[in-house]
Amino acid sequence: MSNPNPIFIPGPTNIPERLRRAMDVASRDHRAPDFVDLIRPVFENLKPVFGTSAGQVVLFPATGTGGWEAAITNTLSPGDTVLAARHGMFSQRWIDLCRRHGLDMRVFEAPWGEGVPVEAFAKALAADTDHRIKAVLATHNETATGVRSDIAAVRQALTVADHPALLCVDGVSSIGSLDFRMDEWGVDLAVAGSQKGFMLPAGLAIVGVSPKARAAMETATCPRAFFDMRDMMAANAAGSFPYTPSVPLLCGLRESLAMLAEEGREAVHARHHRIAEGVRRAVAAWGLSLCARRPALYSDTVTAILVPDGYDAGALVAHAYTRYGVPFGIGLGDVAGTVFRIGHLGQMTDVMALSGLATAEMAMVDLGYPITLGSGVAAAQAYYRETAAHAVPAAAAA
Structure with missing residues (x-):
């Protein structure tokens, strides 16, 4: 007998029976003309969950870590300066990922149990008058410590400094469960995953992309191939993917979004x-x-x-x-x-x-x-x- 007990880890989360049934599908041709009927509503219904009308949402067959890599490699270049804080395991891992891509990390150390050090960020942004900082990383919900940070305050720090840096937010354990306002908070890249608030197995990296982030892709030079958002967006616009997607997970995501909409x-x-x-x-x-x-x-x-x-x-x-x-x-x-x-x-x-x-x-x-x-x-x-x-x-x- 399989274990019938619920799990109380912060992801992967419990999968509702309704979603398990939705994912029990036969193989289908992801290049067929009617495949667009599956994916178009998914993209449109993801936008309200992210709190965006101006941005686009991109899906990759990956986890949240893949979403981090897609966000960084599509919008930055090796040697770019990135502002971040280490205050938990997942903020630490994002910093490590950036360093492996040759980015110049300016990192503030904060106690584990604290949130993003907004005041330190504000001072650093105000002092950066030549705008060497190209992106600010913020973990909305630090899963390792149970801490939720104030993303609106980070945006306010950028606004007060009149700083053009991209605001990149890890929302893996918040989006789909907590209030997230991508447009209102001026978030340029928001990363989520299927295995948390969307109640699905791991396997989809879900990234919200602002128009400003989309424009940054044209000059960014970090290498990307599998995670090239331009390829993905072009294929999605035509009702397809540039490579084989996980059709069962897409079916599950469609049903998950319906459930979230029904509850409100x-x-x-x-x-x-x-x-x-x-x-x-x-x-x-x-x-x-x-x-x-x-x-x-x-x-x-x-x-x-x-x-x-x-x-x-x-x-x-x-x-x-x-x-x-x-x-x-x-x-x-x-x-x-x-x-x-x-x-x-x-x-x-x-x-x-x-x-x-x-x-x-x-x-x-x-x-x-x-x-x-x-x-x-x-x-x-x-x-x-x-x-x-x-x-x-x-x-x-x-």
Whole structure:
């Protein structure tokens, strides 16, 4: 018997039965004249999720990392200066990717648990009067630490400095689950992946591209072939792909977008906030702390929880999996061994969240953590009961 338990990692997320059925399709000719009937609605329906009407959305058979590489190689040239901050595993990996492409990285170090250091960015941009900085990287939702950064504030720093740098945003664990406003925030490149808020298997890198980023492609000289957006956009406009796409994933994405539209974007965001807040109430009842250092930074898609001194978070995650068959997220990078993560995005309801909290409690008590069995579950239950009248049923339950 396959494991029927939900997973509580921050991606890949639980796949609704409706999407599994949508992906169960026969092979079809991706160069047939009617293939456009599949992909055209997908591209149009992705734009509202990204919060763009002016931009385009590009799909690659890849993961979020492929989306990062596509964003960088299509718009920058070797030796270009890029402003970034290291404050979590995924911001760190994007910086490493840029360095491998010969970009000159200007990196601010920030504590893991903090967000993008907007004030430091603002000073650097104001001082860059000759506009050597060609792009600013920002991780909207740092999955390793459960931190959500203020992208609107980063755009404001660029605006105040009257700086023309591209704003590139990692939205892999936010887009599709959290409020994202590509046009309003002046985001030039926004990267997402199919395996998070879109509730699908990994395999699609989804990149929002502004007109400004599109223009930058004409002068950028970083090598790209598979990830050449110009080739992809030209083929998409004709109703095709420049190479073989994943048709099952495209069918799944079409259905995922229908589910998100049926629930409504605001309702999706509200559901994620409500479930996350219940998890945070549980953590407080356990007497534990979050990795995110203040409420303004709390993520509504993943909660990173600090374990008490003397305890190993990795051992806790391993025990929950081997004893109860429930996966939680391990700590990564600088917080390895000190945090465990509860992912609560995509197909998630309060009832599912409660099962994860109950399992985490059992595992902690098994390992001698100084918590009271049932305390976190009770705190989350109280919150979910108080807010149930205002809850919106998850489209994922359809």
